[in-house]
Amino acid sequence: MAEPSIRLRPVVEDDLEMFRRFLTEPSLIGLDWAGFRDAQEPARRFATDGFLGPDDGRLVVEVEDDHVAAGFVSYQAGQYGGGLLSAGMARYWEIGIALLPEWRGRGIGWRAQAMLCDYLFSHTPAQRIQAGTHPENIAEQKSLVKAGFQLEGVVRAAEFRAGQWRDGYLYSRLRDDPSPL
Ligand SMILES: CC(C)(COP(=O)(O)OP(=O)(O)OC[C@H]1O[C@@H](n2cnc3c(N)ncnc32)[C@H](O)[C@@H]1OP(=O)(O)O)[C@@H](O)C(=O)NCCC(=O)NCCS
Numbered sequence: 312m313a314e315p316s317i318r319l320r321p322v323v324e325d326d327l328e329m330f331r332r333f334l335t336e337p338s339l340i341g342l343d344w345a346g347f348r349d350a351q352e353p354a355r356r357f358a359t360d361g362f363l364g365p366d367d368g369r370l371v372v373e374v375e376d377d378h379v380a381a382g383f384v385s386y387q388a389g390q391y392g393g394g395l396l397s398a399g400m401a402r403y404w405e406i407g408i409a410l411l412p413e414w415r416g417r418g419i420g421w422r423a424q425a426m427l428c429d430y431l432f433s434h435t436p437a438q439r440i441q442a443g444t445h446p447e448n449i450a451e452q453k454s455l456v457k458a459g460f461q462l463e464g465v466v467r468a469a470e471f472r473a474g475q476w477r478d479g480y481l482y483s484r485l486r487d488d489p490s491p492l
Contacts, residue, residue: 314417314418314419314441315375315376315377315381315414315417315419316374316375316376317372317373317374317375317381317419317422317423317426318372318373318375318426319370319371319372319373319384319423319426319427319430320370320371320373321361321362321370321371321386321430321480322357322361322362322363322369322370322371322383323362323371323375324357325380326371326380326383327353327354327357329380329382329383329411330353330383331350331353332355333409334348334349334350334352334353335345335347335348335350339407339411339412340409341409341448341489342445342447342448342472343407343409343472345472349443353363365388366387366388367385367386367388368385368386369383369384369385369386370383370384370427370430371383371409372384372414372419374414374419374424377452380411381411381414381419381423382408382409382410382411382414382419382423383408383409384406384407384408384423384427385406385407385408385426386404386405386406386407386427386431387404387405387406387407388402388403388404388405389402389403389404389405389441390403391401391403391439401437401438402435402437403437403438403439403440403441404431404435404437404439404440404441405440405441405442405443406424406427406428406431406440406441406442407442408420408423408424408427408451410423415450416450419455420450420454421453421454421455421458422458422492424442424454424455424458424460425457425458425459425491425492426489426492427489428440428458428459428484428492429492432486437486438483438485438486439483439484439486440452440460440483440484440485441458441463441481441482441483442455442481442483443466443469443479443480443481443482443484444478444479444480444482445472445479446465446477446478446479446480447482452480452482455482456482457490457491458491459484459489459490459491460482460483460484460488461482461483461484461488462480462481463481463482463483464480464481464484465479465480465481466478466479466480466481
């Protein structure tokens, strides 16, 4: 099956139902399911800044031919490096992704994450984009490598999930790493 053509676009009101589903349908989001969450929160956030804040945001992954939302990508700022008193603390981005089950395994995940990196490197001076995933999430591990990321290592006891503390895998793509797109 041909890989569907996709684009990233800002969130619109019609996408809020998909966000509500990810917050209230157990395991729809996959391994990141962390229990029921406030289903009204996406509407409040949308009203505040359309999910396009300076420190974090979301873009919808849209299948171009069908004009349907396949899922979303997210980005959140963090800081590394620079001396304690340095004004030049370097911001990096941590990205995430969730696709609806019917759109998984069709070459969308790696391309959406590669597109998000190109977008963030193009519009912000960040040197580093990182992404964490679960040891059992083979699809995301492969997807990140295809999107130009490298495995940095294991972050021990990185998250409390499904009843216990679990390790995570940390990946990064730097500004000078080649884009696969
Ligand atoms: C993880 C996710 C983003 C991957 O995106 P995707 O569109 O399904 O994956 P892709 O089609 O881009 O495939 C990328 C690679 O992973 C492989 N892959 C895809 N699904 C797989 C699976 N279930 N098991 C093993 N490998 C898989 C593909 O074969 C491809 O590798 P290849 O080119 O070597 O064959 C998507 O499945 C998803 O949203 N899952 C639920 C949410 C989630 O886990 N988010 C990440 C949390 S850290």
